[in-house]
Amino acid sequence: MAVSQVDFDIRAGQIKALIGPNGSGKTTTFNLITGHYRPDAGEILFEGEQITVLPPHEIARRGIARTFQNLELFENMTVLENVLIGLYLRAGVSTLGALVRAPSWWRKEKAAQDKALEILERFGLAARAQEPVANLPFGLQRFVEIARALATSPKVLLLDEAASGLDGREKEILCEHILEIRRSGVTIFMVEHDMNMTMNLAEEVVVLDHGQKIAEGTPREIQRHPEVIAVYLG
Numbered sequence: 118m119a120v121s122q123v124d125f126d127i128r129a130g131q132i133k134a135l136i137g138p139n140g141s142g143k144t145t146t147f148n149l150i151t152g153h154y155r156p157d158a159g160e161i162l163f164e165g166e167q168i169t170v171l172p173p174h175e176i177a178r179r180g181i182a183r184t185f186q187n188l189e190l191f192e193n194m195t196v197l198e199n200v201l202i203g204l205y206l207r208a209g210v211s212t213l214g215a216l217v218r219a220p221s222w223w224r225k226e227k228a229a230q231d232k233a234l235e236i237l238e239r240f241g242l243a244a245r246a247q248e249p250v251a252n253l254p255f256g257l258q259r260f261v262e263i264a265r266a267l268a269t270s271p272k273v274l275l276l277d278e279a280a281s282g283l284d285g286r287e288k289e290i291l292c293e294h295i296l297e298i299r300r301s302g303v304t305i306f307m308v309e310h311d312m313n314m315t316m317n318l319a320e321e322v323v324v325l326d327h328g329q330k331i332a333e334g335t336p337r338e339i340q341r342h343p344e345v346i347a348v349y350l351g
């Protein structure tokens with residue numbers, strides 16, 4: 118079993134981290150929350166409601182967005198189009214309206230483009246909106262992925278190792294963005310191997326090992342936890 122008997126809460130408005138050695142089940146936990154995997158047992162509640170068996174797009178619609186450990190951008194699309202994909206989740210455009218290019222479609226498309234550019238601007242990426250996303254350096258592609266997730270207007274943002282592959286300066290920028298996103302009212306749940314970042318940003322940390330939760334607490338408590346030190350931090 119990749120994950121077993123794992124139980125924790127994420128409070129609205131907090132930044133919470135999920136850490137643990139390679140293969141301990143962090144990404145699997147994300148995949149369970151976002152509906153990419155279905156658990157054999159147990160339940161996942163969001164705002165008091167069962168989301169355990171909902172498909173990924175339904176979970177996204179309810180307000181849980183994510184980024185992926187290995188970028189999952191649409192490489193043959195532009196930066197703008199990638200972010201528009203996130204916006205279409207809530208745009209309310211009918212397939213027929215889009216096919217016939219109805220006036221209502223043009224209005225909504227223009228509004229979506231403006232909104233996408235506004236989100237890209239927050240990441241300093243508006244000037245590159247029309248470039249194929251694959252042209253951007255890796256660090257900027259990560260920010261496009263976060264922008265796409267934010268375009269769905271999430272209540273919760275799941276970040277799977279958002280700092281991996283970033284240099285020191287890019288990590289600083291990422292931290293500023295994470296704090297800004299939280300200030301805007303979005304709850305953050307992040308898998309992160311960078312311990313400086315985790316301990317600086319997170320208010321609470323859950324630690325997995327071999328698919329089991331071995332500790333949960335404040336960064337200070339986690340850093341002093343003997344089992345966590347033995348299997349991971351040490």
Ligand SMILES: Nc1ncnc2c1ncn2[C@@H]1O[C@H](COP(=O)(O)OP(=O)(O)OP(=O)(O)O)[C@@H](O)[C@H]1O
Pocket residue numbers: 118119137138139140141142143144145146186
């Ligand atoms: N689709 C799958 N089929 C079989 N085993 C899997 C699958 N996905 C993950 N696993 C296994 O489940 C365990 C947990 O994997 P997971 O990717 O969740 O770990 P992780 O903590 O995210 O690791 P990392 O830090 O390396 O990303 C690992 O032993 C992994 O090999």
